[in-house]
Amino acid sequence: MKRFWAFVRKEFFHIFRDKQTLLILFGMPIAQMLIFGFVISNEIRDVGIAILDQSNDVATQQLTDKILSSGYFLLEDKLSNSDEIEEVFRRGKVKEVIVFEPQFEQNLVRTGKANVQIIADASDANLANLISAYTNGIIQDYVNQKNVLIPKPMQIIPEVRMVYNEQLKGSFMFVPGIMALILMLISAMMTSISIVREKEMGTMEILLASPLKPFQIIVGKVVSYIVLAFTNAVTILLLGNFVFGVPIQGSVILLLLECILYIILALSLGILISSITDNQQVAMMISGFALMLPVILLSGFIFPIENMPIILQWVCQLMPAKWFIIIIKNIMLKGVGFGYVWKETLILIGMTILFLSISLKKFKIRLD
């Protein structure tokens, strides 16, 4: 046992003396969180609009006020005729033009119907969808308010509510994704590089020629990186909670246990990679491309799996990150207990056992 701890101690020396890598290991989660949190945002704020009010009456004024006071929009221009619409879009600051027909209020009062045209710049289709939906929502709201005073036939008015993430806050989406990404990166990439580095430097030779069992070498590396990765997981959760307000509705213990499971899975992937190559750069590339990119693209982190072609959807089922993100989201946002995530947990356990056994088998007791 003493030999084993001597080995673990050495690993910690390596980790803490490599200042550059340390910076990345601890700085990366923080940087990622901040980038995703503050810079990338699919929420609407201060989008430029222009209004062509061909009626200029009380109703249009009330509607305009309501739209502008929402905080989503900023009035860039008031247009005087429809010829100006194309020009104002070309200039780029305006993403949406709202056109009120002439005699708006009169039509509304007399016939109960009036027309509003929402023209959105769809060169950014996502944004166009969002802002037209928001605008529509505000208008409907106005209509409903007005309707309260007028008796009307029964209608079924759909009421949409976003559950678990009322404001569709982006942060609720990306915190689980970042955890999956970073834990995979640290565990798999760092472990594989660490093992391959020993091979490259020649120290692996001496280790193998010593009484230290290969099993002890692997576990020694794994233990040191578990501690590191776990620290990172906690950092991300704390940042998510205190800076971005992401709640942890469910059991924290369960959450941390699932994190540890995922970390061990990623670590065994790292060991597997290290048994394929003797070159640090190759190890880094394999970890990067084979692990990081799929996590970003195929785990449901950014792009919804349901939108992908069937074949890719099947591939996504193979991504450990996908299952992990489901588990994390369920525990954090829905507050469920183990009873609801046991299926996904079982899948992760199965994958872990698979990778661990393959990598243990492949780890050579000799250099050959």
Add this chain to the structure above:
Amino acid sequence: MISIRAEHLYKNYGDVQALDDISFEVGKGELFGFIGPDGAGKTTLFRILTTLILMDKGQATVEGLDVVKDYRELRSILGYMPGRFSLYQDLTVEENLQFFASIFGTTIEENYELIRDIYVQIEPFKKRLAGKLSGGMKQKLALSCALIHKPVVLVLDEPTTGVDAVSRTEFWDMLKKLKTDGITIIVSTPYMDEAELCDRVALIQHGQIMKIARPDQIIEDYRKKLYAVKTNNTYQLIQDLKQFPGTNTAFPFGQSVHFTPIDDSFKINNLSAFLSQRSHQNINVQKIKPSVEDCFMELMAKESVNKRQES
């Protein structure tokens, strides 16, 4: 008492025959050298003996233990110093030593007496990172790490390569002292002059052992007559010797050129006259005893003649 025995070892990597029928024995407490250039097979052989790779054919035992089946036991009694002194660059001298001591289940204090003479030279730098040591110091540290668990057999793979002449000399002094502790030591080196510091040597080239003997025996067995020729212009001398009809081989050797004649009809005066005609001055031709390097080169030449005859 035999410490190491190898029988008909073969190992190839793809097309390259790294070891081609290697057999030898090393006695207990012997300082045995493998002398040969890069690619001769020294590292491959040492890796087989230290249980790190498997041979294709053949058998080997160290201290009676089979290198294939008994690898676990062997790994606790071997001290191995691979090429490039594999040390942990980002650990200090002290930390490196402690680490290697612990993975062998011992402490620095337990066997300190054994490494003391070596370690005292680097002890003032024990807090320095191994990566910041000079070549000579790395060498001493690597040796200390290989000895710290009091191995029965010490395997040193090119411990003096790339290290300056002073450190090399000091290193061999340390090895000689270790012999008195009864440790069997096998060393590989490309430096032919170091052969003379061993009890016995194996001259190895292209995966084959050309000769195994005591250094003085190797020199005695050298059949040809050898002369050292010196003039004021070495470059011109080499060119002219190539044109001298009686020349078998002519190779630069430090201050002079080592010359072997084709047959016994050679007379020094003929050569001196020839060189004098070619405007050489300060001509000096002397019969000399060969060094191990001369012997190695002769064996090499013989081997390539054999190869040519085979093909």
Add this chain to the structure above:
Amino acid sequence: MVNRGPIIHVRNLVKKFDDFVANDNLSFDVNPGEIFGFLGANGAGKTTAIRILCGLSKPTSGEIKVAGFDAYNQVDSIKRNIGYMSQKFSLYEDLTVYENIRFYGGIYGIKYQEIKTLAEELIEKLGLTKYRNTLIESLPLGWKQKLAFSVAIFHKPKIVFLDEPTSGVDPITRRQFWEMIYEAAHNGITVFVTTHYMDEAEYCDRVSIMVDGRIEALDTPAELVRIYQTENINNVFIKIARNPDRMTVEK
């Protein structure tokens, strides 16, 4: 040849890394066509000095002229006029013999037609005709080194820098290599070589021995042996180069 002065001129070269003085006031000259041996223990400062002479590193202070060019602001001209070969890297393992020659010829600005002719000549001279289209990684070490040297002087530079070029090579090939060096010097190329084989130091016209960042000895091998009253350069080295505690800054 207009310029008959020294081809390498160094006066009071100092190179510091923070507080550490790697080169401490070096002064020496190398004459055209000379074989100059640059010896010293690891950590003595050899690699640092060579890097400066090759234009790979800037000196902290001192006057350095290589092939007539200044080591501070005419580094590009220096690089065009020198050749370099080290044991660590010489040729691309995954290119063939011919491809390597063509590549290096190209980057030194030799015209394609000329490269073709010179390359074929060289390949034949080295006896590598059978291996013209063989990858370097398949060649034995000795042939690699000989080819690497030939490639280093392919563009007929004024000076060629050799960093431990014969490390690990068998004794016969080593000597064949030195015959090639002799021939190059005979043809006017200055050879600046470092080595750990002390017998090779004896092949040089002059030898300098660096200790602790300074040049402790500089003279012909014969003179050094006489001054230090020993039999050969190996013993001269042992006499003056004792110094175990200097740390390695260079790799």
